[in-house]
Amino acid sequence: MPTTSSRMLSLLSLLQVPRAWTGPALADRLGVTPRTVRRDVDRLRDLGYAIRSTKGPVGGYRLEAGERMPPLLLDDEQALAVTVALRTTPSSGVAIEDASSRVLAAILQVMPSDLRQRASSLALEVVPAPVSADPAALEAVSAAVRRREVLRFDYPGSTWPRRTEPHGLVARQGLWYLIAWDLEREDWRTFRLDRMVPRTPTGPRFTPRELPAGDAATFLSAHLKGSREADRWPCEGTVEIDLPLRELAPWLPDARIEEVAEGRCRAVLGSWSWEGLIAQVIRLGAPFRLLGPGELVAAARTAQASLSRAADGMGGSAHGTR
Secondary structure, three states: OOOHHHHHHHHHHHHOOOOOEOHHHHHHHHOOOHHHHHHHHHHHHHOOOEEEEEOOOOOEEEEEOOOOOOOOOOOHHHHHHHHHHHHOHHHOOEOOHHHHHHHHHHHHHHOOHHHHHHHHOOOOOOOOOOOOEOHHHHHHHHHHHHHOEOEEEEOOOOOOOEEEEEEEEEEEOOEEEEEEEEOOOOEEEEEEHHHOEEEOOOOOEOOOOOOOOOOHHHHHHHHHOOOOOOOOOOEEEEEEEOOOHHHHHHHOOOOEEEEEEOOEEEEEEEEOOHHHHHHHHHOOOOOEEEEEOHHHHHHHHHHHHHHHHHHHHHHHHHHHOO
């Protein structure tokens, strides 16, 4: 039979679902009587959890925001999830490593020995983000996005504060980007959060504009590929490569690959230029065939001629130094 502590954890987990629970429904889920549910609810209230109860046919219990932070009650899986999240903080791109380390130490200290051993044995090697954004900047920009208020901020290369209508924040590979409508340039722009210094107060509220390419994440992905209206590269070509899928896929993470025969794949990949696309394939060091389009084949012939001239030049230099 579950202990009072474990039963209260289960009760709290159920109450965290955004809905109202009736006493009989909670009792049925926990395998106890409605009277026991009422006692456990009172215990949680004594710990600082704001649990509102309403009577009537549609009444029940609902967990709400309180006036102070109550003690943290986590089950084993939640505690492990928090441990993983805190240990991977260096890759988040936000400068909160010190606070995360202190929270992690506090959580590990109060864990039961078996759970602490499980959490400590997690083999995690985290690659830190290349730069870290100020948490205060993240909070300020997020608030402006949520409230739909004009945001002013200093940014490298600008002699005056930028004025924007902030649309959304996107985290990508350890960097944070703001997608916003630039009021001076009258166009969509992306800004690195680690380079922004928000100014206060914010400006007036605005009606959000429609992004050219779906949501903020799609817009950013398209922007980084040199596009505005579709998440695709300016140059896309199809290549047949004599490598098995398991060996090819790690080297072409953005490509669409299918295995057409044993040890041979067909890949659709993209790049900023046709020459860049060819370079991606050559670096694999495997036989390949270009299937199109014509621009890719023409670029390959041009590159072949350039490489031949370069090789001839190296041969001549080598001969001349003897």
